[in-house]
Amino acid sequence: MVYITEWDKFVEQSIELFRADPDSTRYVMKYRHCDGKLVLKVTDNRQCLKYKTDQAQEAKKMEKLNNMFFALMARGPDVDLSEVTGKEQMDAQPTKKGRGRKQ
Template sequence: MVYLEEWPVFLSSVQNMFLNKPNKTRYSVKYKNGKVALKVTDDQECLQFLLDPKYDFEKLENINAWFLSNMSRLPTEQSSV
């Protein structure tokens, strides 16, 4: 899998993916080899970005806040009981 190298490109692509398919988009954060790996997928496209936690912590905070804010606005599916 390929990692995007420019943060603005990654962020705008992630936002477009989520806004187009909010119920299919998943977001994960993993710490590996001293870096933070961000992965966003909608099962058709996969976007990845590596952050250095020493220098890019604000970017991680911003994308987490964006996802939490937007995911909390999604309507919940009502189950029929």
């Protein structure tokens, strides 16, 4: 199993994998505090996509992916994801401003 190195690719492929077989695809997050590592995995028992990181920044991206999967799984695979991501971006903007980009 090879880890996918680009986040966007991982997101795109994992959503694709889920939509191809919603009933047998699962999304797993593993967090290891003592090593400061985070591993994400999406698999349908035939294909396995993995992504690992140790960056706090990536955890924020993961939150977005979490929300996408919550929506996909709770509301169904046909849910409009742009709605989910759009909302997220609106939520994220104020914090970005707060971080002092202007300074």
